[in-house]
Amino acid sequence: MAQLILNHLSKDFGSGRPAVADVSLTLRRQGFLALLGPSGCGKTTVLRMIAGFEQPSEGSIFYGERRLSDAERALPPEKRNMAMVFQSYALWPHMTVAENVGYPLKVRGISGAGWRKLVGEALSLIKLTEFAERRPAELSGGQRQRVALARCLVTQPDVVLLDEPLANLDQHLRKAMEETFRAFHERSGATMLYVTHDQAEAMALATDVAVMSQGRLLQVAPPAEIYARPEGRVVGGLIGRGSILRLRVPEVGERQLDWPLLRTSLGARGDAGDGGQADVLVRPEQVHRGTDGIPMRVVSCVFEGERFALSLSLPDGQQLKAYSSVAVVEGTLVPFVVSGGWRL
Amino acid sequence: MISAAGLLVQQRALAGRDYRLIGHSGARAAFSLGRWRIALEVLLWAVLALVLAAPLLALVASSLVPAYGVPLNFNTISLSAYAEILFRQSITLTALKNSLILASAAALGLLTVTVPAAYLLTRRKGALANLIAILIEIPYALPGIVLAVAFILTFAAPLPVVGLSLYGTIWIILAAYFSSFLAVSLKPVLSAFLQMDPALEEAARLAGAGFFRRMRDVLLPLVAPAAGASVILVFLIAANELTVSALLWSAGTQTLGVAIFNLDDSGSSDLASALSVLVVILVIALMAALEYLAKHLPEGVLPWRN
Structure with missing residues (x-):
């Protein structure tokens, strides 16, 4: 398990103002970092650069000794051993729940009894064993999100990225899902990066909270620390209801x-x-x-x-x-x- | 030139708009017409009867009588035109065979071009993508006759390396169909790609699937219904095509459209009608197949469902 390091990361989409400007961040080994900020602050762009969907304009991303991205080259997402939970769930509608969860295994050449065992374990963890043969369209929002999470963790990725995963769920389900995320984090030992605009969610889940605004990283600290000692007006206004x-x-x-x-x-x-x-x-x-x-x-x-x-x-x-x-x-x-x- | 200008205007008007559907499309706006409703419905049915039912009935009627102008009654009615068309005229079977082969080849062949093209057009934005989009639409906007003349001029001379001339063979019609129906074939597939959440492909990438793997496992199954619609649409239009093949046909390469035209032109209006009725039945069968597919299709793919 190595550290994920963002090194003076910038991204300019050519609109004048860079979407991400000079973000440096080291994710603690097996840490759970919440990237918090208002809409359009660049947090999703950071996430997409880590996943490899966007290439940084400047700076670099390392996983341990391995250079994942810089302005010249980028390792394609399929070679990064990362996983992501999308806001839209991104479950493949033509596959069953079990096929969705097991697809990363199938791509890695695992089939037969091994495949069934791992998929079965993942489904029992999210308590959807009896839904294995259903299609995603037959599930509720919370169930779909759990399937997406199981698909992420079935291959034991180094880094799990979560892009506003609870944004489409109601308040009651969010609390339950927060519990699920925490349990998964403890179990999997993966480094998790959680993008959200909901500060209560960030505080409840993360071991560290990073606040971004207008493309810049303002402060990184554990939740209690950032609540008690915020730096500057933006962080002070974003965290808590002061x-x-x-x-x-x-x-x-x-x-x-x-x-x-x-x-x-x-x-x-x-x-x-x-x-x-x-x-x-x-x-x-x-x-x-x-x-x-x-x-x-x-x-x-x-x-x-x-x-x-x-x-x-x-x-x-x-x-x-x-x-x-x-x-x-x-x-x-x-x-x-x-x-x-x-x-x- | 006019076609290109129109397409440019369309691209400008839609520039920067991303019509990807995120949620469900809303219910259609409807309002109550009150007491005008009956009157309007009657009017609509009358118009429909005039433009659709009347010509069709005339077609059926004239296919059942021996010659044009003979009144249809129990003494004159006969199916001999159908028997003649189906069992005696060799031209019918030739034309039918030609049209079916041409239409299937065009529909399936175009799919191998349009699926990758639609993928590229949705994933790569920019000047090149815009140019390709326009190039694809131009032949469709051109009148078939113009396109046919262009193909004669291009392919009349023997091909450079092999030394064969396409002119006078069925291949020149197929080539013109490819060009003419590229846009028809592209549209359903393009809509399917446009309405697909990009996260579906991204999730497959993070799952470790390389380009061909995710094409096979994720993208193609998701656009398959649209590809099916594309095949049927192109088939439907190509099977009835006249203006392109009217200039490009020669002995033995008549299409259905050409055959009907020639029959009618030579005074056999009963045979022409009979063949037309058969074609209409073929079209209705294909549209029914599309209707059946429709519930799996992205909205707006079928021209008559909107």
């Missing part, structure tokens, strides 16, 4: 801000005073009601099931999100304490 405030806070020193310091800057009114302003990320769970807090106006109060989501307005007009276990009357002034913030 609010980003412009506050006058010290621009050097500790980036984790506490309540006494925040109370001073929140009370100081953004427009007045001297010194620079900085972006401060405040998570909703860091905002509580408290008698020693700063009065904020409740703009909206929405019941979300397990709690109420509040939208608060600061004295200077900036908006802040908070959670509350009880309903709060909209339009009232309520004192709130901001127990922590993170300078981006």
Whole structure:
């Protein structure tokens, strides 16, 4: 098992702005990396370059010592020993479930009893043994996705690529599929790269999260780390449901801000005073009601099931999100304490 | 020139549009006509009767009487024209044989060109692909007569190396059919490739299948229904073709179209009608076969189903 290394990878489709610009990334051995970013940020292009469907304009891709792609040459996808789960599932409609799952084996010359054994194992893992002779068209979306996953893992590929695999499934199925993916990752030991625009999915599944925006890689870190210590406005805004405030806070020193310091800057009114302003990320769970807090106006109060989501307005007009276990009357002034913030 | 200009305009108009279907196509827009409905339906049926049923009935009627102008009744009705056509006129069997051979050869032969061409046209975008697309469509847009003249001029002289002349043989008709029906043959296959999710091929590539392997296992089975439609469509049109073969035929290489034309021209309208009726039956049988295939076909392949 070797590492997958992306080395100053760029891709320009000739539209002026490169789709991927100077992305360098090393995937941990047997790691599960989620590549997160808004639509059109270049994450799928990175995935397709790793698979070999696109050739980089600059930079290179290595698997261990083996050079897979650079601007001059690219190893064709069929020789990479990778597998991919497509957003559209990409199951072959003219083959049965078992034939779909077993096709990579068939191409590798495995047939007869060996083929049946491996396909049978894969199907029992995804709990679709009794569907072996069905056609993909007869399966539900979640079942199709599981077949696609089984097809990926039946040959023990070095790298498994997942392109927004849950985008077409409903919320309930997603949770179940996340479990399946995690179990598969542990079992197969393959390096997995998961492209998604859903940060909750990325956080729940991955051992590392990489955030991309406008073709550039902004930050790579484990989920808890990237949640607590995001770099810059884009990552801060993408990860979690925080609010980003412009506050006058010290621009050097500790980036984790506490309540006494925040109370001073929140009370100081953004427009007045001297010194620079900085972006401060405040998570909703860091905002509580408290008698020693700063009065904020409740703009909206929405019941979300397990709690109420509040939208608060600061004295200077900036908006802040908070959670509350009880309903709060909209339009009232309520004192709130901001127990922590993170300078981006 | 006019054909080429038209095709260029079409390419411009469709430039940059990718009509690959992702989801299901929506339900057709329909609106209620209210009380006009009956009147419109009657009108439509009347038009249909006028342009379709009436000529067909006239054809059947004239095939059942001994000569043109004889009224059809119980005394004059006879199947002798059919007997004459089927069992006595050697020209019929020759023409039938020629047309069937030409149509099958054109339909199947073209498939070996159009499947790879359609694959290339969908996978490789660019100026060359556009040029090829136009080149393929030009002969179809040309009138058959023009095409036939072009083929006479090209093949009248003996071929350079072998020293044989195609002119006067059945091969010149086949060559002209290849040229004329290339676009007809390409269209269903091209639609099938265009509507295929590229991920299906990509998944096969990652499964380790090289070009010929995935062609055989994945792409060809998926375009097979469209290829079947392509064969039947070309066969259907080629079997009834007249304008190209009218100039290219010679003794022994008459096609069905030419035979009917010659029969009618020489005054045997009953024989011409009888042969026409037989051809119509052949066409209806083939269309029924296509109808049967239709549920496996990408939408828009069959000209009469849309």
